[in-house]
Amino acid sequence: MEVYFQLINDAASLEKACAQLESEEYLGFDTETTALDPFDGYIRLVQLSNGKDTKVIDLKPFMERGDLSTLPELKPLRDLLSAPRPIKIAHNAKFDAKWTRHHLGVDLNGIFDTMLASQLIAAGDQDRRHNLAAVSEFFLGIEMDKSQQVSDWSADELSHSQIEYAAKDAATMVPLREKIVERLRQDELIQVAKLEFDCVMPIAAMELNGFFLDADRWREQLDKVEKQQKVIGLDLQKMLSAGVAQASLFGVAEINLNSQTQVSEALKNLGVPMPESTRAWQLQPLAEQYPVVAKLLEYRGVAKSLTSFGENILEFIRPETGRIHADFRQIGAPTGRFSCSKPNVQQIPHEVEYRRCFRAPDGKKLIVADYSQVELRILADFSEDQNFINAFITGEDFHTSTAARVFNIDPKDVSADQRSFAKRLNFGVVYGIGASKFAMMTGLTEPEAENMMRRYFTTYRGLDAWLRDAARKSVIDRTARTASGRLVKFRFDETDRAAKGGAQRNGKNFPIQGTSADILKRALRLLHDKISGTSAKLVNIIHDEIIVEADTAEAEQTAKFLEDAMCDAGKEYIKRVPVNVDVKISDEWSK
DNA sequence: GTGAAGGGCCAC
DNA sequence: AAACGTGGCCCTTCAC
Numbered sequence: 031m032e033v034y035f036q037l038i039n040d041a042a043s044l045e046k047a048c049a050q051l052e053s054e055e056y057l058g059f060d061t062e063t064t065a066l067d068p069f070d071g072y073i074r075l076v077q078l079s080n081g082k083d084t085k086v087i088d089l090k091p092f093m094e095r096g097d098l099s100t101l102p103e104l105k106p107l108r109d110l111l112s113a114p115r116p117i118k119i120a121h122n123a124k125f126d127a128k129w130t131r132h133h134l135g136v137d138l139n140g141i142f143d144t145m146l147a148s149q150l151i152a153a154g155d156q157d158r159r160h161n162l163a164a165v166s167e168f169f170l171g172i173e174m175d176k177s178q179q180v181s182d183w184s185a186d187e188l189s190h191s192q193i194e195y196a197a198k199d200a201a202t203m204v205p206l207r208e209k210i211v212e213r214l215r216q217d218e219l220i221q222v223a224k225l226e227f228d229c230v231m232p233i234a235a236m237e238l239n240g241f242f243l244d245a246d247r248w249r250e251q252l253d254k255v256e257k258q259q260k261v262i263g264l265d266l267q268k269m270l271s272a273g274v275a276q277a278s279l280f281g282v283a284e285i286n287l288n289s290q291t292q293v294s295e296a297l298k299n300l301g302v303p304m305p306e307s308t309r310a311w312q313l314q315p316l317a318e319q320y321p322v323v324a325k326l327l328e329y330r331g332v333a334k335s336l337t338s339f340g341e342n343i344l345e346f347i348r349p350e351t352g353r354i355h356a357d358f359r360q361i362g363a364p365t366g367r368f369s370c371s372k373p374n375v376q377q378i379p380h381e382v383e384y385r386r387c388f389r390a391p392d393g394k395k396l397i398v399a400d401y402s403q404v405e406l407r408i409l410a411d412f413s414e415d416q417n418f419i420n421a422f423i424t425g426e427d428f429h430t431s432t433a434a435r436v437f438n439i440d441p442k443d444v445s446a447d448q449r450s451f452a453k454r455l456n457f458g459v460v461y462g463i464g465a466s467k468f469a470m471m472t473g474l475t476e477p478e479a480e481n482m483m484r485r486y487f488t489t490y491r492g493l494d495a496w497l498r499d500a501a502r503k504s505v506i507d508r509t510a511r512t513a514s515g516r517l518v519k520f521r522f523d524e525t526d527r528a529a530k531g532g533a534q535r536n537g538k539n540f541p542i543q544g545t546s547a548d549i550l551k552r553a554l555r556l557l558h559d560k561i562s563g564t565s566a567k568l569v570n571i572i573h574d575e576i577i578v579e580a581d582t583a584e585a586e587q588t589a590k591f592l593e594d595a596m597c598d599a600g601k602e603y604i605k606r607v608p609v610n611v612d613v614k615i616s617d618e619w620s621k
Numbered sequence: 622g623t624g625a626a627g628g629g630c631c632a633c
Numbered sequence: 634a635a636a637c638g639t640g641g642c643c644c645t646t647c648a649c
Binding site: 292369374459460528 | 643
């Protein structure tokens with residue numbers, strides 16, 4: 031593909047180029063940077079293209095004149111990028127949005143993200159790749175040469191081939207969008223695509239903001255756990271080698287306590303009737319009779335804390351900010367849920383000792399808000415089950431209310447045990463639980479479990495009907511959708527009963543979990559707009575929870591913004607059931 | 622040495 | 634045989 035491009039490196043031609051481009055409806059947009067993280071480098075090139083004509087803007091000469099976020103000569107570019115029109119088409123726009131915000135000081139607005147669109151169209155097909163080369167190949171049949179992607183963008187003089195490569199990427203965006211939009215329309219994904227695109231900027235901002243972790247507190251906590259581990263590990267070692275020693279020629283056997291194989295072997299030698307796996311829930315029943323098993327479980331607990339949540343996480347604190355800047359994948363799961371890594375701040379243990387290490391810096395507060403039982407409310411809304419809906423409308427404790435109906439007693443007579451059964455049932459149905467699993471979980475016999483589930487579904491007939499229909503659709507149409515229209519396609523062999531069962535459970539779970547993700551994403555956009563220009567910063571999200579940091583003086587106001595954003599987003603998708611958000615202003619991340 | 626696979630376990 | 638959904642991280646084991 032031949033590309034016409036123009037290299038721009040002075041103020042006059044930049045102004046002219048921007049004036050020319052601002053009347054376009056769509057612009058391909060890309061940046062070339064000297065590093066992967068905005069804290070580690072600078073933007074060398076900004077490319078903007080209408081498909082025929084591509085401007086490659088070299089920022090190096092501008093950098094020598096001052097701060098790019100205030101430099102008057104760059105105002106036309108900043109205005110173009112922050113304006114809602116033209117639409118900027120980018121592949122993985124979060125990347126460019128972070129650099130733009132950090133170095134040019136403006137939000138990127140009017141985003142069309144070809145990577146997110148490609149993920150939506152793939153509808154859960156995990157085999158599909160979504161890098162630019164793969165997406166261009168899939169939608170345009172064009173093979174892209176990405177060999178220059180990692181070239182040296184800090185050189186004084188960029189080579190012709192470097193500039194041409196940069197121009198090509200931006201130019202490709204325009205025809206790529208056209209093909210993708212066609213597919214989005216066909217698959218009725220326009221609404222969810224807009225939802226996703228609008229969420230890019232809030233996430234870019236969140237990653238730049240980072241989440242403050244009090245390193246000293248964290249180390250104190252680790253010290254405690256390390257001491258525990260030493261004692262427990264020594265005890266466990268002794269208890270286990272008692273069995274091995276008899277079988278060992280040397281009398282002393284060092285067992286790797288982290289090896290399932292070695293630990294299993296040792297336990298067998300001690301005469302413990304070993305289940306198929308050494309998973310906690312399988313070992314739990316043996317713990318009472320065999321102290322060594324109890325000790326193993328205790329050891330596993332502390333070991334997990336130290337490896338997954340130990341010293342490693344401190345290495346993610348950036349010296350520039352003193353904060354953790356994790357990597358969020360916006361469509362981390364087919365359901366639309368986020369995933370998070372480096373580090374995964376969505377899986378910090380719930381215990382106060384861990385959570386309290388994530389705190390507001392001095393002079394600030396954390397505002398922590400989560401949806402109350404949002405998945406069950408979504409299920410109630412979808413199923414239109416009046417009993418289910420009423421339980422939420424009356425505002426009484428939901429699990430108690432379920433227990434009262436299932437056991438046919440007065441709510442005030444519900445025992446703790448009965449409430450616990452109801453709770454596990456309420457959560458189980460969201461995942462498409464079966465009677466055998468429910469029996470195993472609760473310790474009921476299978477007929478008892480079946481009986482209880484029958485009573486549950488007799489109480490909530492509409493719910494039963496909806497779940498059956500969802501399972502039916504998943505094997506007839508082989509698709510499912512969320513409230514925003516997010517799509518998943520199920521691929522399975524008709525003869526593969528396990529896969530078919532999997533699709534049926536997914537057919538029930540996907541719309542619920544996925545709609546919850548839709549709501550959160552909508553809330554993030556509403557929040558981003560409300561808090562813009564205030565001290566409030568989005569710092570973490572955990573599926574149904576949003577954490578914002580703000581100046582103490584603005585905490586109350588921020589709490590209101592956050593609650594409103596979350597409730598309003600919920601009401602857009604849930605019509606028949608009230609949406610409830612718990613908000614807390616706090617010095618620490620603990621509920 | 623590196624990487625994949627499997628087991629295990631943390632979050633919602 | 635599998636048996637309730639979505640992820641990421643750490644460990645061991647094993648193949649190259």
